[in-house]
Amino acid sequence: MHSSRPRATVPGSLPPATAAGPSSAASGSPGSSVTGPPSTGAAPPDDAPAHRPDARYVLLLGTMCALPAVSTDIYLPSLPDVARDLGTSAAAAQLTMTGMLIGGAVGQLVIGPLSDRFGRRAPVLVGVAMHVVVSLLCAIAPAIVPLVALRVAQGFFNASATVVAMALIRDRFTGSDASRMMSRLMLVIGVAPLFAPSLGGLIAGQWGWRAVFVFLALFGVALWVVVLLRMPETLPPERRRPGGVRTALSGYGRLLRDRHFVALAVLPGLTMAVLMTYVVASPFVLQVGYGLTGHQFALLFAVNGAGLVLGAQINAAIVRRVAPIRILRVAIVLTVVLTGVLLVLALTGAGGLWALLVVLWLVLALVNFAPPNASAIALGRHGAMAGTAAAVIGALQAGTGGVVANLSGVLGGGAVAMAAVMLGAAVTGLAVLALATPAFRRGGAWQLA
Incomplete structure (x- = not known):
């Protein structure tokens, strides 16, 4: 449980961090829970002033x-x-x-x-x-x-x-x-x-x-x-945290033993794989496959980039009222559904290029819902070594995204290959969240705090 010590806050300023107190959220021990459901998410530990x-x-x-x-x-x-x-x-x-x-x-x-x-x-x-x-x-x-x-x-x-x-x-x-x-x-x-x-x-x-x-x-x-x-x-x-290499390895070992943290840390990487697959494959899909000019492709790339930014800002607005884990669950499911539709459109050609572009824009607008929520929950489990935890999340995000995105080229580099890899990454993310965390179980969301 979180410590019952009062936590000082200084509204409108950057208050100095206080010493970390013992809490299950900071330790990140698997199966830890927070007594009483928070209103919008995990209760802040003592070492994170609001x-x-x-x-x-x-x-x-x-x-x-x-x-x-x-x-x-x-x-x-x-x-x-x-x-x-x-x-x-x-x-x-x-x-x-x-x-x-x-x-x-x-x-x-x-x-x-x-x-x-x-x-x-x-x-x-x-x-x-x-x-x-x-x-x-x-x-x-x-x-x-x-x-x-x-x-x-x-x-x-x-x-x-x-x-x-x-x-x-x-x-x-x-x-x-x-x-x-x-x-x-x-x-x-x-x-x-x-x-x-x-x-x-x-x-x-x-x-x-x-x-x-x-x-x-x-x-x-x-x-x-x-x-x-x-x-x-x-x-x-x-x-x-004092110490050298041994302390660092000990920290990584502690993180890797927390299966809930590992599952949450993998999710941003799988979401990044959806995005990077689009980035790597889209020049071939849209310019070679659909005949867009370089100028048209650049304009479309900017429009899709605006969708990424818009999705992130919508998440920032709704997370004020909805717990991050709930947003994460919905975003992952919707990504699976939309990438599935994208694959059907690529296979059948239904609706032509415009239908493909609309669904693709919706997929990309959802990309920035999962990483901030999964990362926030994962980091909240290990506040005492936030740098080490952030390193694991970032390395998995860069590595997973880069490796998975290259699969579209192996499969042929066309629209079908792009959509299939994006769907595969999204389905894997849903499986990780459903099977490796209690996110979809009754009361399980608070165990991730």
Whole structure:
């Protein structure tokens, strides 16, 4: 049970975090429950003071979370130029994208425990500073192999911003508040796929692909200054986890023994797989299969990106009144239904392109309902090591999304392959939630708190 100690709150401000008290929510022991059903979600533990964040705080954390997305999306239009300039193949150039995802997954697993050991500010300041250095080295890379290696390093250091941002949310929020905060971040993060490719194409068109990395370095400098001046330290020394590698491995072992946490941590990755399958397959489906021009595809990509942002904001609004676990259950079921409809349309051709696009937009609008709610519940179970927990969630999200999305190409890369992989990821997510957690059992939702 949660401790009965009163929890001080300071409305409208960023109160200092208090020392963690013993609670089952913080320990994350399987089967723990909260006595008495909360009104909107899990009761906040003692180490997560409640407060109302202002727009600047949301913008700061959103920009931190968007750093990997910006570093990826702004570079997309440059891939053909990279292959031509460095005398390599398109497949080799694409390794600069895959390498960044791999580096990001590993980086989150390493940096998460470091943020629990040394606090939140130091890891992100070092990580963003190294992002600046690596970006400048990418700008002068002489060949494809060094560029791939540098992109792996860039993904590794960029992970510091994502992990720390999620840990900051857990330090300050729990339950519905945490889910709402994560959804608000999507308003900032969602700008990356909307405008970053166009900006990257403009920069590369004027000054070449190497200038894109100079811009990323400048972006990193600006973010580093803002973090230095504006980001509070939310993990005081008395709450930090001492120790080195053994402590980190012990933390990961504790997380992996909590099957409810593992199930919830997998869900954002499976949802990301739905999104990444669309991102990877849509150029071939819409441009090759349906004959859309490059301009038409770019416009459609932006419209679907707006759907992602809109869905996140709707989730942020309704989570004020509905518990995150209830939203999660409905969102997963609806995703299965809509991806099933998408597959039927792809197989039969019923309704033509417009029917496919409408259902696809609805699927993408649902994508950002599951990750913030699943992540908020999972992080709430392990508040004492939020950095390590955030690292596991982030690594699973990047790894699962990247691996599953490639299956559409293996299956042929058409509309049927895209819809089938999206449906498979959604069905797997529903099975994980139904079989590995008590989410659908009577009273089981509160066991996840």
